[in-house]
Amino acid sequence: MPEPSKRYHVVTFGCQMNEHDSERLSGMLEADGMTRTDDVDDADVVVLNTCCIRENADNKLYGALGHLKSLKERRPEVQIAVGGCLAQKDRDLVRERASHVDVVFGTHNVHRAVGLLDHAAHHGPVVEILEATARDDNDAFPSSLPARREVDHAGWVTIQIGCDNSCAFCIVPAVRGPEISRPFGELADEVARLAADGVSEITLLGQNVNSYGRDLAVGRRADTGGADASTDDTWWCGERWTHDRRARPLFADLLREVGAVDGIHRVRFTSPHPKDMRDATFAAMAETPEVCEHLHFPLQSGSNRVLAAMHRGYTAERFLERLAAARAAIDDLAVSTDIIVGFPGETDDDFERTLEVAGEAAFDSAFTFVFSPREGTEAAAMTDAFVPHEVAVERYERLRVVIERSSRAANQRRVGRIDEVTVEGPSKKDPSVLTGRTRRNTLVHFPSTSPLRPGSYARVEITEARVNHLRGRLVGLVRPARHRTRIPVVAV
Numbered sequence: 001m002p003e004p005s006k007r008y009h010v011v012t013f014g015c016q017m018n019e020h021d022s023e024r025l026s027g028m029l030e031a032d033g034m035t036r037t038d039d040v041d042d043a044d045v046v047v048l049n050t051c052c053i054r055e056n057a058d059n060k061l062y063g064a065l066g067h068l069k070s071l072k073e074r075r076p077e078v079q080i081a082v083g084g085c086l087a088q089k090d091r092d093l094v095r096e097r098a099s100h101v102d103v104v105f106g107t108h109n110v111h112r113a114v115g116l117l118d119h120a121a122h123h124g125p126v127v128e129i130l131e132a133t134a135r136d137d138n139d140a141f142p143s144s145l146p147a148r149r150e151v152d153h154a155g156w157v158t159i160q161i162g163c164d165n166s167c168a169f170c171i172v173p174a175v176r177g178p179e180i181s182r183p184f185g186e187l188a189d190e191v192a193r194l195a196a197d198g199v200s201e202i203t204l205l206g207q208n209v210n211s212y213g214r215d216l217a218v219g220r221r222a223d224t225g226g227a228d229a230s231t232d233d234t235w236w237c238g239e240r241w242t243h244d245r246r247a248r249p250l251f252a253d254l255l256r257e258v259g260a261v262d263g264i265h266r267v268r269f270t271s272p273h274p275k276d277m278r279d280a281t282f283a284a285m286a287e288t289p290e291v292c293e294h295l296h297f298p299l300q301s302g303s304n305r306v307l308a309a310m311h312r313g314y315t316a317e318r319f320l321e322r323l324a325a326a327r328a329a330i331d332d333l334a335v336s337t338d339i340i341v342g343f344p345g346e347t348d349d350d351f352e353r354t355l356e357v358a359g360e361a362a363f364d365s366a367f368t369f370v371f372s373p374r375e376g377t378e379a380a381a382m383t384d385a386f387v388p389h390e391v392a393v394e395r396y397e398r399l400r401v402v403i404e405r406s407s408r409a410a411n412q413r414r415v416g417r418i419d420e421v422t423v424e425g426p427s428k429k430d431p432s433v434l435t436g437r438t439r440r441n442t443l444v445h446f447p448s449t450s451p452l453r454p455g456s457y458a459r460v461e462i463t464e465a466r467v468n469h470l471r472g473r474l475v476g477l478v479r480p481a482r483h484r485t486r487i488p489v490v491a492v
Contacts, residue, residue, distance in 0.1 A: 008034045009043035013060050014051025016270060017205055018084055020156035021110055022049045023149055025083070032114045041071060045079045045117060050086035061086055065098040072100040079103065079117055083110065088175040089376065091129050106130060107161075107176050153422070153455025153481055154201040155194045159187055159254065163207035165273060167300075168310050168378040169340060169371065172207055181213050184250060185235035188257050195263035198482040200455060201422065202258055204269040210276045213237060213250025221247055249276070252284040259290035263482065265457065266422070266439065267291045271298060275313035277322050282329035294441040295326055298338035302357030303350035306343050310379075316357050323361055334364040334410070334440035341399055342371040342392025344382035351395050358402050364410040364440070365468075366403045370396050404467050411442065411465035418475055419444070423456040434474075436460070443469040455481030 008029045012022040025047055026036060037043050046068060050061050061082070068080055081103035082094050088106035095101055102120040105113055108130035120126050149155060162177040163170075191202055206212055216236050223232075233242045240253045251269075259267050267290045272281075274297060285291045297319075301307050304315045314322075327333050339354065358366070370392045373380035421436035421444050434448050436458065446460050457478040464471035 006034045006044040007037040007042055008045040008047065009037055009040045010047045010049060011040075011064060012049045013086075014049070014084065016156065016203065017158070017207075018049055018051050019150070020158060020205055021084065021107075022047075023156065024110060025049060025113055028111070028114050040068075043078065045081070046071075047081045047083065047113070050082060050084035058086065061094075062097060065094075065101065069098070069100050079120060081105065081113065081117060083107075083113060085171070085175040088129060089171060089374075092127060095125065095127060101125065103127075104129070149199075151424075151454065153199060154203070155199040156203050156205055157187060157190055157194070157258075158182070158205045159209060159212050160206040164211070165208060165313070166311050166378075168382075169343065169374070171374040171377050174376055176207065179208065179211060179215060181216050181250075183216065183236050184213065184238040184241075184254065184257070187254065188238075188261070191258050191261045191264065195261050198263075198455075200263060200265040200457075200482055202264055202267050204254070204258065204267070206269075207271070208273045208276060209269050210251045210272040210278065210281055211249050212254060213241075214248065217241060217245075217250060218247045221245055249278070252278070252280040255281070255284040255291055256288050259288035264290055265479075268294065268441070270296050272296070273313075274298065274319050274322055277326070279325060279329070282326050286330045292439040292441065293330055293332050294334045294336070294439065295330070296336045296338075297323060297326070299354075299357065299361065300338060300340050301343060301346070301350070302354035303346070304353075306346055306350050306354075309345060310340075310343065316353065320357065320360060332440065334442065335361070336365045336367070336441070337361070337363050338367045338369070339399060339403075340369050340371050341396045342387040342389075344371070344379055344385035344387065346371075346387055346395075351398075355399060355402055358399065359406070362406045362410070363403060364442070365407050368396060368399055368403060408465065408467050411467070411470055414438075414442070414462040414470055415465050416462065418459050418461050419472075420478060421446070421458050421460045421472075423452045423454055423458055423481075425454045438470075444472050445469060446472040446474050448474050452477065453481040 010022050010026050012018050029045065030036070034045065040046060048061060048064055072078055072080060079102045080100060082101055083105045085107055087094055087104050094104050102125050103116045104127040105116055106129040109128055112128065116126055116128055160179055160181045162179045163173045164179045166173065194202065220233055220236050237250055238253045238257060241250060255267065258264060299319055300310060300312060302316045307315060323335065326335070339358065341351070371387070419438045421438055423434055423436045425435060427433040427435050427445060432447055433445050434452060436444050438444060444460055452458060459475040459478055460472040461475050462470050462472045
């Protein structure tokens with residue numbers, strides 16, 4: 001009788017990039033013969049995939065490691081691995097604070113996770129942190145690895161890694177390295193494969209998606225090529241680029257290309273940078289029906305003085321001008337944002353300007369944060385200018401009122417409309433109620449007397465507006481889910 005396969009459990013702390021990395025980690029572990037378990041106490045391998053953007057990520061990691069210590073004491077054969085951004089940043093500190101961890105790996109060697117676990121099983125704990133990713137190291141791009149998607153009808157596609165910006169509060173460039181874009185043709189092929197597997201929704205991922213491909217275009221312009229240069233150009237930069245060969249971002253071209261893939265019904269992306277947002281991107285969003293009417297547009301602060309200290313590369317006036325251009329170009333556009341409260345040196349006047357800009361922008365939703373210093377960033381060294389925590393919290397609450405007011409108003413305007421909703425599944429609180437998302441990325445709850453598979457598209461009349469979601473009435477099915485239901489294979 002064959003030995004039962006090892007069981008693994010992956011925990012994700014962080015953003016959508018981390019979630020996508022976790023799908024790849026799960027895919028590699030299953031390719032190695034392991035099976036997934038949702039019960040951490042039942043796992044033979046536990047992987048914690050970390051983020052380091054905010055302080056609470058640290059707390060979550062070390063809290064989880066504290067709980068895992070008792071598991072390790074009961075079952076010494078269990079392997080514990082820590083990867084991702086926090087592992088990249090803290091390196092040996094993870095093992096120093098949690099000696100029961102077997103493997104520590106960073107953002108540039110996700111592809112090495114299985115090999116490192118095997119090494120640790122035979123030779124003891126290992127820490128492997130690579131300083132950078134090479135362009136020709138295809139395994140380092142998460143989307144080139146095996147995947148176990150959490151949602152069958154939706155897929156993440158990493159279009160670039162790293163970031164070339166120098167925001168004073170952000171640790172990402174230090175842990176993910178400089179921007180490297182994946183070849184245009186490689187991305188188009190990946191989306192086509194996902195569509196053939198029944199995926200109907202694609203989210204394009206990058207730290208600064210609207211700079212995607214600028215490095216590719218510069219590289220191809222510098223390469224005079226040979227007899228097959230035209231073919232190579234198309235593979236690297238797309239067919240549209242070959243007509244002008246300018247050193248420009250290729251994101252607008254990519255949106256059109258992905259939207260044209262047969263079977264893809266919705267295209268989303270995150271995150272752009274306001275300083276790089278171009279009219280070409282707005283035009284591509286407006287002219288490509290598959291691209292959703294949702295733009296995440298991080299403001300961070302409404303004060304020009306604070307924006308300059310953050311090294312954001314735009315003013316509040318420029319931000320509002322770009323926002324107005326987006327709304328003028330794209331009908332029924334929903335806009336979300338990020339705002340940091342209490343950045344070092346932020347005065348009452350600076351914060352009042354943030355309130356004014358947030359009110360004028362009338363965001364549909366926002367992710368608001370109290371500033372938390374991240375070791376290794378410029379802002380973390382501004383200790384003399386730190387805003388008292390109680391002051392930052394008070395400002396945060398005032399900002400929240402402004403954001404909730406505009407969110408409620410935006411949702412109220414949907415009442416009486418019929419929106420297309422992607423069914424995500426039954427509500428956790430009430431199985432008779434389904435949940436889904438509109439093209440504008442708003443959560444909708446609606447009752448249904450008949451089951452609808454996740455990934456189905458339905459027409460829902462909006463009947464009630466709340467701050468963070470809508471309620472509605474099912475009108476009818478637009479299109480059923482296309483993906484095949486996956487049946488786990490169990491060795492007997």
